[in-house]
Amino acid sequence: MTQLPLLALTMGDPCGIGPEIAAKAFHSPKAHENMRPLLVGDEATMARAVETTGVPLTIRTVSSVSEARFTPGTMDLLPVSSLAPDEVVPGAPTARTGQAMIDAITRSVDLALSGECDAMVTGPIHKVAMKLAGSEFHGHTELIASRTRATEFAMMMAGDRLKVVLVTIHIPLQEVVRQLTPAKITDLISLTARSLTERFGVESPRIGVAGLNPHAGEEGLFGDEESRLIAPAVETARALHPECAISDPLPPDTVFFKAAEGHYDAVVCMYHDQGLIPFKMVHFHDGVNTTLGLPIIRTSVDHGTAYDIAWKNIASEGSLLSAMHMAAMQARNRIRR
Known part of the structure; x- marks a missing residue:
């Protein structure tokens, strides 16, 4: 493998803690250790998350994966939605925020299927938000399995x-x-x-x-x-x-x-x-959810949207960073074979 694994990260539910923990994770020195992370999500929402968390992070908007530079201290962001700031209310998902959440997932799946990224890492989502957006699926796994046409899959919680x-x-x-x-x-x-x-x-x-x-x-x-x-x-x-x-x-x-x-x-x-x-x-703060049986590599945080603490700069990015490193590890192991 000549380059570090490229990971597509979804921001998760905009009304939950996903944007905040993504901002904190990208600010961490660990975000660029042996991997190249790309955030797939909403530019205005992520700008607000950077402001809320107070991390010194620059957002660089790109229109394609090839434009990303993966520089520490910078978040390369591929936008898939255009939410107005007043549309994102903590703990109150709508059809629009739910659709933005889903669009980030499907775009990341497509990037992985096409080989433009080596793995995808998903932020926390909420079943209610999916329902408001009109999705027939109840969660990440079913949506991703359907889009990848996987028939045999299972959840592994890993640490x-x-x-x-x-x-x-x-x-x-x-x-x-x-x-x-x-x-x-x-x-x-x-x-x-x-x-x-x-x-x-x-x-x-x-x-x-x-x-x-x-x-x-x-x-x-x-x-x-x-x-x-x-x-x-x-x-x-x-x-x-x-x-x-x-x-x-x-x-x-x-x-x-x-x-x-x-x-x-x-x-x-x-x-x-x-x-x-x-x-x-054993792994409350650093556990990872990874889906076995998919044709792509997918890891996720092992927690939910935490609506009760959303946009309060309380949530920890630990599980997300662990999910990123596990995705990169799996990508390296698969490429070696």
Whole structure:
């Protein structure tokens, strides 16, 4: 690779903390370490974010990626919307601000698909804002998967010490067992194995698999989902990936500690909070959301729009900087192969 990875960053929801943390991130010396960042968003909104945060940052507007210069202390900005200052009210998204948010996402996806950038990094968005803009999608992942025509994809929450992947996500707990199948679990273990190698450079991944029930069912005393659903999936995944070390279903109260101590490269979890609670205990300030299975590299902050503190110069840019560095790392690993 002759040049540093080029990242397209979306500003996120203009009515949330996205513009502020983007301004702070671009001001950080870490923003230009081993990468070239380009902000895709709204010029007036980002100018206001620079003023609100008080960071000494110059905005350079470009009409194409080729015009960007990636100079420290400067934000190269590719505008995709023209919002008036009075249109952006903290915590009060509208159809116009929602559309600006969506346009930044779709433009960044297209830049990644065309090869004009090596990865995209997304700021926080809100489902209400997407709905106001008339989007049929509920969030980033569905929108990006549709635009890239991806059919197999999953969310990984990733940090230096812990990485978790979820079989089921935003559904009630009573629905989890109904949606778990051996095929679905096998597919996610397989996707995790491939992604650890292709994106994270792990040649022989070690994957911990969390059981569903306390003590992983205690040999059927507390449930049979481990033997009926999860163990068969593990056996199939082992046959598909002999290069991987894939655990039997493990007690959820210990597998995350073992992973954080370095025994596993990732943990496959059966439901949302099973993985997100331990992950945020370890990586609340620097966690990254990355989407596996896409034809492009996409990382994101692991938090929301935080409407309650938007435009108050309170929000931390830590997760965004971590997402930028993880995107650049994945781009380097993919290009090397």
